[in-house]
Amino acid sequence: MLRVVLIGGGNIAHHLFKVLSTHNAVALIQCYNRTLTAIETFKAATSITDDLNEIADADLYILAVKDDAITEVSNNLPFSGRFVVHTSGNKTLDALNNKNRRGVFYPLQSLSKEKDIEFLNVPLCLEAENQKDLDTLTQIAESISNKVFQINSEQRKTIHLAAVFVNNFVNHLYKIGNDICLENNIPFEVLEPLIVETSAKIKEMSPLEAQTGPARRNDHATINSHLELLTNDNQKEIYRILTTSILNTYGREKL
Amino acid sequence: MLRVVLIGGGNIAHHLFKVLSTHNAVALIQCYNRTLTAIETFKAATSITDDLNEIADADLYILAVKDDAITEVSNNLPFSGRFVVHTSGNKTLDALNNKNRRGVFYPLQSLSKEKDIEFLNVPLCLEAENQKDLDTLTQIAESISNKVFQINSEQRKTIHLAAVFVNNFVNHLYKIGNDICLENNIPFEVLEPLIVETSAKIKEMSPLEAQTGPARRNDHATINSHLELLTNDNQKEIYRILTTSILNTYGREKL
Numbered sequence: 001m002l003r004v005v006l007i008g009g010g011n012i013a014h015h016l017f018k019v020l021s022t023h024n025a026v027a028l029i030q031c032y033n034r035t036l037t038a039i040e041t042f043k044a045a046t047s048i049t050d051d052l053n054e055i056a057d058a059d060l061y062i063l064a065v066k067d068d069a070i071t072e073v074s075n076n077l078p079f080s081g082r083f084v085v086h087t088s089g090n091k092t093l094d095a096l097n098n099k100n101r102r103g104v105f106y107p108l109q110s111l112s113k114e115k116d117i118e119f120l121n122v123p124l125c126l127e128a129e130n131q132k133d134l135d136t137l138t139q140i141a142e143s144i145s146n147k148v149f150q151i152n153s154e155q156r157k158t159i160h161l162a163a164v165f166v167n168n169f170v171n172h173l174y175k176i177g178n179d180i181c182l183e184n185n186i187p188f189e190v191l192e193p194l195i196v197e198t199s200a201k202i203k204e205m206s207p208l209e210a211q212t213g214p215a216r217r218n219d220h221a222t223i224n225s226h227l228e229l230l231t232n233d234n235q236k237e238i239y240r241i242l243t244t245s246i247l248n249t250y251g252r253e254k255l
Numbered sequence: 256m257l258r259v260v261l262i263g264g265g266n267i268a269h270h271l272f273k274v275l276s277t278h279n280a281v282a283l284i285q286c287y288n289r290t291l292t293a294i295e296t297f298k299a300a301t302s303i304t305d306d307l308n309e310i311a312d313a314d315l316y317i318l319a320v321k322d323d324a325i326t327e328v329s330n331n332l333p334f335s336g337r338f339v340v341h342t343s344g345n346k347t348l349d350a351l352n353n354k355n356r357r358g359v360f361y362p363l364q365s366l367s368k369e370k371d372i373e374f375l376n377v378p379l380c381l382e383a384e385n386q387k388d389l390d391t392l393t394q395i396a397e398s399i400s401n402k403v404f405q406i407n408s409e410q411r412k413t414i415h416l417a418a419v420f421v422n423n424f425v426n427h428l429y430k431i432g433n434d435i436c437l438e439n440n441i442p443f444e445v446l447e448p449l450i451v452e453t454s455a456k457i458k459e460m461s462p463l464e465a466q467t468g469p470a471r472r473n474d475h476a477t478i479n480s481h482l483e484l485l486t487n488d489n490q491k492e493i494y495r496i497l498t499t500s501i502l503n504t505y506g507r508e509k510l
Contacts, residue, residue: 067477090477109449110467115459121448149445158439159446161481166432166446167453168468169497170425175462175504177421184413190363190378190404191414191421192458197365197372198422199454202447204370207430212365213423222345226416234500241496242424245489249430 002140005056006031007073008064009038011111012087016064019119021045025143030056053078059136062087062105063096070095083133089160092153093127103128103137106156107145110167119144125151125159176235208249215246223255257395260311261286262328263319264293266366267342271319274374276300280398285311308333314391317342317360318351325350338388344415347408348382358383358392361411362400365422374399380406380414431490463504470501478510 004026006016013033020028021042028046033039036050049055055077061084065073070086074097077084084096085103096102104127111117124141126148128134134150141148151159174195181188201210214222223243230236244255259281261271268288275283276297283301288294291305304310310332316339320328325341329352332339339351340358351357359382366372379396381403383389389405396403406414429450436443456465469477478498485491499510 067474090480108445110452110456115456117452123445123448125445147445147448149442151441151445155439155441157480157484158435159441161484162432162435162441162446163449164468164481164494165428165435167449168466168470168501169493170428170450170453171456171462171466172497172501172504173420173424173428174457175466176500177417178462180413180417180420184410186406186410186414186417187404188457188461189402190380190406191417193376193378193402194364194418195421195425195454195457198425199450201365201426202429202443202450207426207433211423211426211430213419213426215423225412226419229412229416234503238424238496238500239419241493242427245493246423246427248489249427 001025001027002060002136003027003029003056003058004060004062004140005029005058006062006064007033007055008062008087009033009035010064010066011113012107013039013064014113015107015111015117015119016062016087017042017045018116019144023144026140029058052076055079057082059083060085060140061100067091067095071097074100083128083136085128085137089125089156089163092157093129101129101133103133104153104156105137105141106151108159108163120146123147123149125149125156127152127156173238176238179232180235211246211250213246215243215252216250218247218250218252220255256280256282257315257391258282258284258311258313259315259317259395260284260313261317261319262288263317264288264290265319265321267362268294268319270362270366270372270374271317271342272297272300274399278398281395284313307331310334312337314338315340315395316355322346322350326352329355338383338391340383340392344380344411344418347412348384356384356388358388359408359411360392360396361406363414363418375401378402378404380404380411382407382411428493431493434487435490466501466505468501470498470507471505473502473505473507475510 020026030047031039031042032049039048042048063086067088080099082100084100085105089106093102106125108123122145124145126137128137178188275281286294286297286303294303297303318341322343335354337355339355340360342360344361348357361380363378377400379400381392383392433443
């Protein structure tokens with residue numbers, strides 16, 4: 001059985017701990033974190049340490065630490081020639097010290113500590129410097145997820161960028177929708193089914209086909225009435241720029 | 256039992272026919288459309304007509320017609336003093352001729368003829384000129400949906416505006432994410448679970464709390480690397496403006 005050591009105490013480390021400690025294909029033999037308090041709860045299922053010199057011998061070391069800490073932590077690992085991966089969407093292989101064999105194990109999902117997740121549906125983007133390590137990583141990944149992709153560093157950076165649009169920016173639009181509702185004493189839950197339906201649609205048609213709304217149907221009367229209704233300059237600017245982008249996409253008249 | 260006449264042959268009429276003709280609390284006694292072909296299939300469950308003078312006596316008339324046709328059709332109704340509602344998110348009560356008692360029955364969902372929908376989850380936004388009519392409308396609405404809201408014309412306009420942000424604009428961000436993937440030979444399905452999770456989160460926490468990503472954590476290094484990666488000026492401008500808006504929301508340094 002493949003032996004894994006997990007390094008880190010944040011969101012991703014917590015989710016990986018949960019899934020790796022309950023799957024039989026993998027032996028999570030140890031967790032390391034700078035401070036033990038953050039991983040205190042892991043103790044029930046595996047051994048924990050805050051001393052890098054005590055790190056066990058393993059087939060795979062997963063560095064689930066912040067982007068900024070990857071290089072430093074990988075420099076400080078007191079061994080070489082072993083297989084070490086980071087979990088960042090935004091860092092290349094080179095963020096890891098090359099005294100070890102390097103790879104990436106990037107779970108493409110928005111993970112918060114408070115929210116449990118069905119890990120089987122989390123896309124795992126894998127990369128490694130050699131085929132044997134990639135095989136090891138794939139074996140572990142496929143034991144915990146149904147969506148395993150081989151993605152190089154270049155592509156991963158692009159995926160991360162696309163994810164900012166479809167996740168971070170989308171959530172900010174939800175926040176603006178919420179604000180507009182709040183200001184007018186409308187319960188935000190009125191919009192919930194629409195939000196869920198909009199996201200579900202992408203499984204059945206491309207977003208290009210799925211587009212609806214005033215900009216899509218070139219309905220300048222409604223667009224103008226919306227711009228009049230908006231009192232917040234920031235909301236107005238975002239409305240204007242996204243409307244313009246939709247009008248351009250479908251070859252419509254400019255605002 | 257409350258007797259309903261349905262007027263119209265488009266998307267909303269088809270969805271309303273399906274749900275009203277199968278619920279026992281309501282008697283869908285007749286459907287009218289200008290042309291019978293569009294509602295031919297309704298004949299198995301109720302009586303149909305293309306002659307306004309044949310319209311039956313009912314407790315409620317639902318005008319499920321296009322925004323532009325509401326006024327004309329309501330003017331042409333050959334009766335007065337009865338209860339007539341339209342189904343538009345964007346029109347006030349005044350779109351209806353005041354010879355009848357007026358109301359609104361607005362299903363807040365993106366409805367396409369091809370796609371069946373669980374009507375129980377469709378928010379119904381109701382309005383009427385008097386309490387008795389509002390009660391009638393509420394009784395019918397609650398027999399087909401679990402999400403019934405009393406929403407006045409002013410609020411309904413605002414909901415429609417908020418819906419543009421959380422539905423139309425969100426879909427356009429999906430389209431940009433799709434474009435970025437396509438340009439880099441990445442299957443868009445990598446992003447699907449993230450998209451679904453992002454939308455599901457709003458049921459458990461407010462979008463203000465749910466926000467993640469480089470702008471949320473004030474990560475200017477990642478923001479700058481993304482701006483470098485983007486070659487399309489339009490995508491760049493949208494990235495910049497939404498990032499700025501998130502930075503401002505959480506009191507971070509400006510771009």
